[in-house]
Amino acid sequence: MEPGAPGGAAPSSDAGTAGRTPQDPSDPSPPTKSTPMAEPWRVPGVGNRLHQLIPETSRQVLAVYGDGEDSPDSTIVLYEKDEDDAWKKAGRWRGHNGREGWTVDHHEGDLRTPVGVFTLSDAGGVLDDPGTLLPYDQGKSYEVPKAWGEAHRHDFDYVIAVDYNRVRGTPPNDPTRPNGDEKGGGIWLHLDHGDGTSACVTLPEAGMEYLLRTLDPDQYPVVVMGNREVLKA
Template identity: 80%
Template sequence: MPSSDEQSAGRTFPDQADPSPPATSDPTADPGRVPGVGARLHRLIPEASRQVLAVYGEGEDSPDCTLVLYEKDDDDAWYEAGQWQGHNGRKGWTTDHHENDLRTPVGVFTLSDAGGTLDDPGARLPYDQGKSYRVPQSWGEAHLHDFDYVIAIDYNRLRGTPPTDPTRPEGDKRGGGIWLHVDHGDGTSGCVTLPESGMEYLLRTLDPDRHPVVVMGDRQALKA
């Protein structure tokens, strides 16, 4: 099961309601830079990475976000390969995440392990399927499918282990159990969500050989 941190309770998919415009449409933007991401965070993207999931939070205290998958072509230019509307921590974002603060950590994190209650949809990342992802009934009906599919965000966790591994290398106070998972329509305890179709697409697309990472934060923080 996820930690107590989570227990506190261009392609667009057809179930995406009221899609926002792309995160950026600046024709003068540098094709070698992920749109909307400033120099400091851009330097944290591994040189080998050819897949970046950018999560653009609508505001420091907002639970709403836009997710855009970028892939790098043979000319080392980033192009948009998918876009979804989703949610982040119900209190917004933080650069100093702590357990139960109901905020999502800002930063650049690798994506290395996946799982869920449903059978593997063809994931390229290692996929752990099982009962350990079932949501407690006490969370309510709206959350029953949250963990049908999950991708672990490598914040305060051991890479190469199932998303449910409780190990927190930086200590429990720093929080953990930060996942990409199926959207339930509002803010989370710290995870990032998107529609189920988007999760399926990411699971089938994110490739360990392309060193995928997530770059996430509110739009202002991402520009730093």
């Protein structure tokens, strides 16, 4: 939630998959079969520079593929390792990132989302815990200011903290920024409202619910995020 991080969403009407086609990018259900990857050990679209930052212990990777360096639009894909240590797609959604796109040197107020690999450790929101294994902090403190308007009312119904310039093991809205306020912070995964954010990454409500019920601390989940060109470098 970087302060004023409108990037959440009015909730979608259905958290399931009824009525959706298999090609629907908001469909959170795992695919039945896919074409085998040439390098199944590699997260698709992620080059050596970032891939080597993914912990060996991680068996869940959320990849955020930004459409362009200056674009607020992105595709979010959850990958999980199977019994052969191959990455398999477990969910895919369209969403948004910073209004001005992406940066490798994020600063407060630049309206860009930081590129990198970050752990996912803590969750919370306005609504009750939907059944997540992550530590979950529920309360009215996540309600958005009324000045943001009705379009953003549900932004923080569910949030997952991206461990960028924050203290792991604390609620997502803990304001502590170990690397200083100028480096920004409060960067979350949260509900999408249809356009860019101050720095957060957003998904439809069904996607957030799916992630909350699927991400497992014992699998050491991380997010790998950036625009497609920088991700594959």
